Amino acid sequence: MKRLIAFLLLILAYPVWSQTTEISGVRLWTAPDHVRLVFDSSAPLSHTIYGLSKPDRLVIDFKNTRMGASFPRIAGNKLIKKIRGAKRKNGVLRVVVDLAAAAKPRSFPLKPNKRYGHRLVVDLYPRNQKSKKAVRSAADVQQAARDVVIAIDAGHGGEDGGARGPHGTQEKDVVLRIARKLAVLVRKEPGMRPVMIRDGDYYLGLRKRIERARQAKADLFISIHADSFKEDRSVRGASVYTLSHRGASSEFARWLAKRENSADLIGGVELADKDEVLRTVLLDLAQNATMQVSADAAKEVLKSLRQVGKLHKPNVQRAGFVVLKSPDIPSLLVETAFISNPTEERSLRDPRHQARLAKAMMQGIRSYFRRYPPPGTLLAKNASKRHVIHRGETLSGIAQQYRIGLGELRRVNGLRDDRIRIGQVLRIPRS
Numbered sequence: 025m026k027r028l029i030a031f032l033l034l035i036l037a038y039p040v041w042s043q044t045t046e047i048s049g050v051r052l053w054t055a056p057d058h059v060r061l062v063f064d065s066s067a068p069l070s071h072t073i074y075g076l077s078k079p080d081r082l083v084i085d086f087k088n089t090r091m092g093a094s095f096p097r098i099a100g101n102k103l104i105k106k107i108r109g110a111k112r113k114n115g116v117l118r119v120v121v122d123l124a125a126a127a128k129p130r131s132f133p134l135k136p137n138k139r140y141g142h143r144l145v146v147d148l149y150p151r152n153q154k155s156k157k158a159v160r161s162a163a164d165v166q167q168a169a170r171d172v173v174i175a176i177d178a179g180h181g182g183e184d185g186g187a188r189g190p191h192g193t194q195e196k197d198v199v200l201r202i203a204r205k206l207a208v209l210v211r212k213e214p215g216m217r218p219v220m221i222r223d224g225d226y227y228l229g230l231r232k233r234i235e236r237a238r239q240a241k242a243d244l245f246i247s248i249h250a251d252s253f254k255e256d257r258s259v260r261g262a263s264v265y266t267l268s269h270r271g272a273s274s275e276f277a278r279w280l281a282k283r284e285n286s287a288d289l290i291g292g293v294e295l296a297d298k299d300e301v302l303r304t305v306l307l308d309l310a311q312n313a314t315m316q317v318s319a320d321a322a323k324e325v326l327k328s329l330r331q332v333g334k335l336h337k338p339n340v341q342r343a344g345f346v347v348l349k350s351p352d353i354p355s356l357l358v359e360t361a362f363i364s365n366p367t368e369e370r371s372l373r374d375p376r377h378q379a380r381l382a383k384a385m386m387q388g389i390r391s392y393f394r395r396y397p398p399p400g401t402l403l404a405k406n407a408s409k410r411h412v413i414h415r416g417e418t419l420s421g422i423a424q425q426y427r428i429g430l431g432e433l434r435r436v437n438g439l440r441d442d443r444i445r446i447g448q449v450l451r452i453p454r455s
């Protein structure tokens with residue numbers, strides 16, 4: 025018995041002092057503002073990291089670690105020139121990242137998930153990045169009539185592949201292609217401008233996506249995804265989501281608690297200097313308006329998606345998705361199809377179908393903003409005006425007032441004669 029215990033102690037203690045962790049892969053993702061290095065390993069990696077200058081490089085020492093993979097070949101990366109490694113004394117593996125410019129590293133471990141094992145993430149942010157945002161937003165303010173800004177968010181990216189189809193299609197890839205096609209359509213649309221929240225194969229946190237949309241002063245945030253239901257591969261169709269009431273109220277509490285952050289504006293109003301009651305009222309107003317607009321826009325998008333293919337759910341769905349939580353940017357999430365369904369997986373990969381989906385989303389966005397152009401935008405300026413009829417007014421008088429033909433005014437409003445009534449609303453075409 026004693027011998028058995030001694031033996032057990034020996035095998036329990038053994039890994040602690042002598043097990044070597046193996047790095048089984050090194051991957052690189054390039055985002056617009058940083059580069060992400062991911063080290064895959066058989067167990068959590070113990071490491072120290074520091075930067076050196078002249079020339080700029082980054083040194084990562086891994087304790088008790090062995091390199092079991094090759095380093096990625098770097099070509100055309102703005103920040104990283106080369107990655108190399110060497111064995112040091114005491115089982116230390118030293119990885120050196122040769123940099124094109126000074127960079128600030130940030131590293132953190134990731135636990136295994138369905139697709140990956142243990143990982144160490146090293147994010148590199150170039151130093152001396154001057155903020156261009158302040159300049160751009162000042163220019164935005166000066167613009168007399170601005171474009172409607174559509175923030176297009178391709179779900180997942182980089183380490184996070186999203187759902188996976190039976191033939192290996194990754195959600196992150198197909199949604200990015202659809203997002204890019206949608207951006208092209210938005211760019212062609214007079215009075216509209218797209219902003220790609222993710223435009224490449226890299227990971228972007230959910231809160232970061234919201235932040236990007238806020239910085240771009242987006243009028244609408246549309247997140248593009250593909251659904252998955254592995255338990256039943258026959259499930260198919262598109263769905264459109266907006267934020268649930270429960271999701272909204274938890275976000276409400278979060279914003280109210282954010283006292284210190286004076287830079288945050290809600291619907292263009294600063295909250296930090298208002299008292300508790302006023303803050304609550306302002307936030308409530310902004311959030312309610314946002315949810316109403318989200319619901320209306322989602323309905324339009326769902327309506328046009330119906331023309332492309334089958335819908336999974338015939339009505340707009342509500343969920344507590346984090347990306348939908350901007351209190352003052354109307355937000356919707358489109359599950360374009362079920363990637364877990366082999367037929368839909370195939371169509372998601374088909375560029376023609378991707379284009380059809382993008383076109384349907386564009387149609388929905390267009391019809392929403394035609395009906396409700398945000399004030400101050402070109403769309404609002406060019407939209408047909410409305411005239412409420414007051415006592416004593418005549419149709420010919422109104423036509424004269426707006427310098428348009430009487431026949432034209434009749435035609436646009438579907439009037440057979442010149443009879444009008446008080447309170448009636450006329451559409452006034454642009455002259």
Ligand SMILES: [Zn+2]
Pocket residue numbers: 179180186187195249250
């Ligand atoms: Zn997704």
